[in-house]
Amino acid sequence: MLKKYFIPYDRALKLKELGFDEECLGFYWVLENYTSYLIEFKIDKIYKLNNLNVNAPLFCQVFDWFREKYDLHIEPRRTLDERNWYYFYINLDKGTENTKGSFLYEEAQLACLDKLIEICSSVS
Numbered sequence: 001m002l003k004k005y006f007i008p009y010d011r012a013l014k015l016k017e018l019g020f021d022e023e024c025l026g027f028y029w030v031l032e033n034y035t036s037y038l039i040e041f042k043i044d045k046i047y048k049l050n051n052l053n054v055n056a057p058l059f060c061q062v063f064d065w066f067r068e069k070y071d072l073h074i075e076p077r078r079t080l081d082e083r084n085w086y087y088f089y090i091n092l093d094k095g096t097e098n099t100k101g102s103f104l105y106e107e108a109q110l111a112c113l114d115k116l117i118e119i120c121s122s123v124s
Contacts, residue, residue: 063116086107
């Protein structure tokens with residue numbers, strides 16, 4: 001399923017608040033009077049997003065954006081035990097930080113994204 005490659009809606013909303021406005025393959029179409037949302041793809045068209053709609057970027061696109069805008073470099077790492085868990089290593093000006101914990105790869109991506117949002121929200 002392609003959904004796992006896209007940033008979840010709640011994080012996409014936080015990215016929008018941080019100033020993420022890059023062109024994306026899709027967007028979250030928030031239906032008025034509903035708490036649910038749909039992902040729409042805009043492969044051959046660029047839609048003008050209104051205040052309700054939010055870009056739906058890919059994880060790799062957002063990680064590139066954090067690198068370019070905030071100079072935050074990340075890399076996935078595997079634990080050195082037999083469980084083959086993952087975490088992400090984030091290079092900061094003042095040192096390094098990791099997402100701490102043992103995750104499946106997709107969970108590690110999300111934990112890393114949350115940590116990046118936390119770091120940049122405290123700077124903004």
